[in-house]
Structure formats: structure tokens, C-alpha cells
Amino acid sequence: MVLRTAVAIVAAAVVAFSIWQLESDRRGLSVSHGWVEDTPITIHQRRDADPAPVVVIAHGFAGSRRLMESFAIALAHNGYVALSLDFLGHGRHPLPLSGDLLREDGATLNLVAQIAQVTDYAETLAAGDGRVALLGHSMAADIIIRHAQVAPDVQATVAVSMFAPTITADSPRNLLVVTGALEPRLREEAIRVLRLSAGSEAAEGVTYGEQEDGTARRAAVAPGVEHVGVLYSRTSLQESVDWLDGVFGQRDAGPVPARGPWVLALIGAFIVLCWALSALLPRQTSIQDGAGLAWRKLLPIAVIPAIATPLILWPLPTGFLPVLVADYLALHFLVYGVMTWLCLALWSQEPRDLSRRMLVAAGRSIPTALMAGLLCLAVLFWIIDHYITAFSPIACRVPILLAMLAGTVLYFLTDEWATRGEGAARGGYPATKVMFLLSLGVAVVLDLESLFFLIIIVPVMLSFFVVFGLFSRWINRRTGRPMAAGLVNALAFAWALAVTFPLIDGG
Template structure:
């Protein structure tokens, strides 16, 4: 290992340690325990060690999220003296019970999710530190759930709807409604103003209509320079939510918004950077395959992008108990098979001999362990659920059958990170376009794929960089391809909601 790689490793570890220290400080002085009495729903209770009886805030995550994603709100409000409960909705995170019902009907899945919020509320209200007053906070999908549950549960005094879309809002209900939207969420900003104007047609964002102290308050706030996920980490969102609840419950707690987003981003960058010095420990490459001609490359990269959605379009691809993951697994598999087939036909895949495959497999195992255990451990602690319950293992295995050949084809096309940048960008952009075409051909069934596109893009950015380090050092594209295929399968297998 060169001195530069060693220095990078030391710096990455030091930065990661600093970030973890900062993030763990947010938990100082809090008691964080599992909430009992919620049935099969995993739930967590937060309160200060020196807390006195206080209002309860039940916090609900959005579609494909988990309770970890809502920790910025949970930790902020708990540090401010509130009793806070978070949980995993059915089908999400570590909740073993799949979602069910009709997702298109208010009388279907929505009612089941409302009942789950009610069970968590009941269990948390039984805690000695609950003073009987309740507020609900929900993000995205859960914004509609908490609005409707507020209307159904007369114990609820305030509702905070983050990235809200709900047809249940009226001119006067729910009581004390705060709407938080990222400034980059165009359509949801329009929805927030619509809900605000029901109470006062002349009101503007940032203006409070009515009086939270009397239950008539309504307010819409646009958090600057954030989108659908960033709004959860915005200082504006956290400060507004705490101030709204304080106004509702007549409290004067110190504003204690926690700046977690930047530290989490820096921690993830540090973990990724650690991959470069670790790649330097691998055996160095001795030979390098010649690149495909421009024409051959474009044919090999473009043909699967066009054919895969067309081939799968006529078929019913629902075979897994999870939303759209079954289609995605098949898309990966067909895409990868077409890519590898074209490469083999052109005799350009340069599949190594048996001894090289052996080396590729142990390097792939190391890549998978790093991506799942190290990077995934950070994700699970600070971002979103990454370590699944047993029911998700078959989903991960099915995803791997498609993701591994797909990433193998990607690795050979990009020459394990040695290809020109324009080629790498073209390969990844064509795949995203292929998924877009699939959605366009069957929007009603596959529109949930649009939600997962940012996850795949982030995967390409973060893990694509690490895969390039491994491929350039070892000269074995298959090593990174197989390893990253396993990481991709795991990442998606723990993200999609289970559904029956």
C-alpha cells in the first residue's frame, strides 16, 4: 500500500469516528427502549432520562422507509422533553407482517395502517411519562395516514404532515395542522397551499392561520433547498415542528433541532473513501483487456436497454410477495443475460480462466462484506433499516439471481472501472432509461419503480466508485461485478415493502 493510500485510510477512519461521535451525542441523556404492547409492530420509545409527564408524539415514516429515517424528528423532540414513539409500518423495515388490502382505496390498506398508528398510540399512552395528550407526525405516505387518524382519534391535538398529500383535509380539520414541504417538492408545495387556503384563501406560506392554543391553527412552511428526503433533516422542518407542538401544548421548551444530515452524509463519504486504501491491498493487475470499438460498445450497451422492457411487457411478472421487486429482479436478469450474451458473441467479455475466477470470487466476497456489513451497518444505525428479518431472505436471494448477472454485464462493459467516463455514464444512464421505458409501458403496475430510481442512482454513484477501485487494482471486472451485485440485491431486498 502506498503512503497516499495509507494516509487516506487514516483520514477516512478519523472522519468516520468524528461523525459517529457527533451523531451519538444526539442520544446523550435519552432513554431509548423497545415499546411493548404493539403486537407484531416493532416500535421504539424515546424520552429524556430526567423527563416528567409530557405529551406523546407518534412519528410515522413514509413508503419504503423505516423508523430510523424519522430519527431526526424523534431525537429532536425527545431532547426537548416530549415522549416520542417511532415504529415500522407493516411490510416495512423489520416489521414481519406484510402490507395487505387495496392500496388504491381509502377503505383498504389505509385503514390497516391507521389501525397500526392507533395500536402504537395506545401502547405509548400506557407509559407513565405520557400525560394523555397526543400529536401525530407523518412523512409522505404517512402524512395522509396521520391526517386521517387525527380525524378518527379525538385524543390527537396536533398533526404535523411532512411532504403531505391528503384529500381528507378540510377547512377546519384536522386540528392544529402544520404542513412541512421541501422547497424542491413542486407538486407537494401546491398541495400544501391548497390545504392552507381551505382555512384562509389569502394565507401565504409561513403564515399561521388561527391559533394553535385553541385548536384552530394551520400553517404551511417550505423548507429551503431540500427535497423529499432532505426535508426530514432540514433545520427548518425540525424547528417548525417543535415550535408548533410547543404552541399547541402551551410548552416553552428550548428549541433543540439536531443537525444530523450533514454528519450522516460526511460519514457515508468517509466509509466509501475507506474503500480506496482497502482496494490497494488486493493483488495488482497483470493484464488489461482491450476496449470494445465505439460501435460495438453502443450496440452492446443499448440493445438490452431497449429489448428488456419490451420482452417483459406482455408477461405477468408478479411472483414475489413484495411490491415491484419481482419485476425488477427479472429486469436485472434479462438485462444482464442480454449484455453478457452480446459480449460473449463478440468474444470481448474476456472471461478469465479458472484461477482468475477463484481470485474473483474471494475478492467479490470481500466487496460484499464491506458493502453489507460496514456500509450497511452505518445505514442501519443512522439512515434506514438495512438488516432484515428472516422473511426477507428469500426476497434478497431472488434479487441476487438478477442483480449479479446485471452487475457482471455492467462491470465488463465498463472494464471494471477502466473504461472512459463517457462509456460508464452511458451504461448507467441507459439502464435508468430502460426502467423508465418499463414504467411508461405499464404505469399502473410499475409506477412504484419511480420511487426506487434514486436508490439505484445513489448505488451507482457510491458503489460504482468502489467497484472501479477494485476493478482497476485487480484487473478482474468480475470481482466487482459479483460483489456489487450481491450488495445491490441486499439493498433493494430490504427496501421494497412486503405485500400480500
């Protein structure tokens, strides 16, 4: 108990200091929120700054303007007006994204039109001086480049983790490409773009052309980061500031805060704090919930649903939710849970007794879930929403969240029952999560065109499985109520999937 108390004190101190550090990055800045027609925007600017160029900042697929805040803060501290937006269907934008997501004449045209509208607005800002630049990540890099190629007022473009097939030898003007060192394919794309104008000997870290006449190009690499980490890298931020300073002749140098380490410290310390505070949960009773299956019995229960679920859903229509691939995921969770229950029922040979025992265990777990889980989710989701990306659902996403919950709750309750209890197989809990992810992989292979975007969500689901798997372990060890963790996990996954993936109307 002494150790846990000491750990709790240290973890709480790290949480508090990380929040203080992240909030201190905003000191001296004015942060305002508004709308351009239906598009929600946020404007960061230094309180004492003179009128300056406006940088329109756009996020990538399934992102939000909050995810791009590191760039907004760095640019604002260096004298720029940073205007970030939520794309159609993303973040807190109330309208869905229409058009085919895989066609250039589909959703892409709607996003380019949105950027054009916001850029026109940026040129009229009183805090701006009429000059404008664009900065975008991943999907948005292609969108801003398409607009910059037809908008002569855009004097510079910063493309982070870019893939943009429309780039030519002289368009767009003053292009900086930033990639993470752990993005090999996108680094190759950056070199390809450089060679269009600089020749076959073009190399990273070298500026070609002249910023005065708009022909400048450069490919920069942020060390040690991948597709998301590149957004927090000090190299990414400094390269962007330096590039725009060169284009606009700015000499108003300010700090370039590296927020990534503090975000990681905040989340890590909070998870450690949860471990320490789990000692406050009611102690384990003599009756421990769960089937307690050894590997001999658990293995078929883990494998059969993983194979059967994608095969069952393959021929079925799944487009009943206005969120990209969320409808399929809801059904995958639901059918996977049903298949797991059927396997458990066959093993127990008493389906009615199994259902009764699981319902009783779930009922006993509700107080623990409320005590441990909901408070944990509230704080963790506040951290994500406030420092990483939009994570609070707008009104139109609440029904989607409930639909997702209908699928996730059955899966997580049956999975907890199968992998917990006296005599449960060691390593069974992570093994069933690996099988679930492999099952999603099979689904993608069977229907790549419709389910391609599931690939993007796998790293997020893996991180959630790890974090909430730890919570499950701590709750189970202390209370003997694994179904409490099942209820918490079900809500966590339903929430995350419902609020992050884009709203679509398929038009």
C-alpha cells in the same frame, strides 16, 4: 502511497468524529424498543423528563422508524415522549401490507387502523400525560391526518411532505405542514390546504387560527432540501418542536440536533477511506479481465438489452415475490443480463469460450471480492442501518434477497465484462448504467399501473450506481479483476432492494 496514507488517516478521523457526533445526539435520552401487538416501536424520551405529551411518529413509503429518528431525538430532547413505529410491510415489521396500494379503501385503511392502535397505546404510556399528537412524512402524512380527523384526542398534527385529499377547512386540529423548498408540487399542496381556512391570501411562514381552539394552521418551508432531506433539516425539526410547544404549552426547551450533515460526512468519509485502502489490494497482474470493447462494439451491447428487456417482460406475469416491484426488478436484471451475454456471444462468435472465460474470471475474482467488497458492504450497510433506515433483513426477507441475487449477479457480471479490459470505451461503464435506468423508464411507461412504484426507487439506484461504480473503478485499476466489483455490486443491489421495499400480500 504517502498521499493515500494521509487521506486514510483524515478520512478515518472524520468517520470516527461523525459517529461520535451522531451518538452524542442520543446522550441524556432513554431509547427503548417494544411491540404494540405485531407492530415494532421505539420510544425516545429524556431520562429526567416529567410525564409529557406523546408524539406518534410515522414514516413514509419504503421508510422505517429509523428514518424518522431525527424527529424522535429532537422531540425527546425538548421534553416529549417520541414513539415511532414501522408500518405493516416496512422496516422490521414481520407482517405484509395487504390491500390495493392505489385505492383509498385498500392498504390505506389498514395503515389507518394501525396508527389508531398505536395511538391508543401511546395514550396509556406511563411516561406520557395522556395527551397525544401525530407526526408523519409523505405517505404517512395522509395516514395520520385521516386518523386525526376521527380521533378527538389528537390535539395536533405535523404533516411533513404532505399530500392529503381528505383535509377540510376545520379538520384536523392544529395542523402544521412542513415541506422542503425543493418540493414545488407539495408546497403548492400546502398552500392549497392553508387557503381552505385562511383564504386566498394565505402564505407560507404565517400561522392562521388559534391553537387554543384547535383551528391553527401553518405551512413552513425547509430551505435547500427535497423529499428526504426535509427529514434532517433543522428548520423542519425546529418548526415541529415550536408548533407542539404552542399547542401543549411546553416550556422545556432543549437542543434540536441537525443530524443530516453528520450522516453525509460519515458516508462521504467512508467512501474516501475505501479509495485510500484500495491500495492494499493485490496489484494488477499482466492479465486483465474484461472484453475491452471500444465504442463501436459496446454501443449495440448497451442499447439492445435496454430496448429488448422491457418489451420481453411487458406481457409476462411478474408477481412471484411478496415485495412490491422486487419481482419485476429481479426479472429485469436477469433478462437484461441474458441479453447482454447474448450480445457479447454474438460479438465473440465463440459462446462456449466466452462462458468459460467469464467463469474463470469470476472464480479468480472471488478472493478480491471477499477482501474488498464484503468488508466494505458490512461497514457501509451498518452505517445505513444504524443512522439512516432499516437495512438488516428480517428472516422472511432472506429468500427474497436470494431471489434478487439470482437476477443481479448475471447483470453485473456481464456488464463488468463488457465495459472493462484493455482498450475499453472511455465512459462506457456509466453509459450502460444510464441505459439500464432508461430501460426501467420504458418498463414503467408500458405498465404504469403495476410498475408506478419503480419511479420511487430510481434515485436510490442512481446513488448506488455512482457509489459502487467508484468501488468498481478502484478495484479494477488496482487488481485488473472487474468481476470482483460485479459480485459486490450484485450483492449490494439485491440486498438494498430486498430489505427496503414493502412486503405485500396483495389482498
